[in-house]
Amino acid sequence: ILNVEQSPQSLHVQEGDSTNFTCSFPSSNFYALHWYRWETAKSPEALFVMTLNGDEKKKGRISATLNTKEGYSYLYIKGSQPEDSATYLCAFWGGAGSYQLTFGKGTKLSVIP
């Protein structure tokens, strides 16, 4: 069983604050690391698909980094807004030719206006 850990489990930040959270995953047999944002009552939506060690991707105020050698990825949100409130999931893809993503439990972010 693959172990994908996310921390913290939840956090509350004030509007305007920047924040970050962590996803750790197995450092062997790495193929890709996904980040999804899951708002309440909506479908999870892909933020990033990261495949290369050292990758850094950015979408607006959200960015992510990847370290496959040590098995972690960080997600950063700059200047948090209430609409950023959601659960952020990371998922580890450990092999080509399949879609067997192993998900973490998620980090639930609440941005307080």
Place this chain on the structure above:
Amino acid sequence: GAVVSQHPSWVICKSGTSVKIECRSLDFQATTMFWYRQFPKQSLMLMATSNEGSKATYEQGVEKDKFLINHASLTLSTLTVTSAHPEDSSFYICSAGLAGNTGELFFGEGSRLTVL
């Protein structure tokens, strides 16, 4: 992006009855769809991989006779929970990927099943 629609969103049923959940890809064809289950405060766990025109592939520990999966067309997969019991109460969600894509998945909205 690609859209996946799932329904019903909520279903409450009596113990012993069967419940069908549908997952549709609205603007693309999905030869493969995935069904997940999530218990409270737990991760999304892959239950099975649904393959169009062939049998589904079930993960270890998932009863194939209890969770019937049918993928009769390129845009529709169904999950039927047969003879549901309270312990089957959970959140079920489907997803699909685009052929040739980097692996990004598109999810349905999920279905909350409560078995009384």
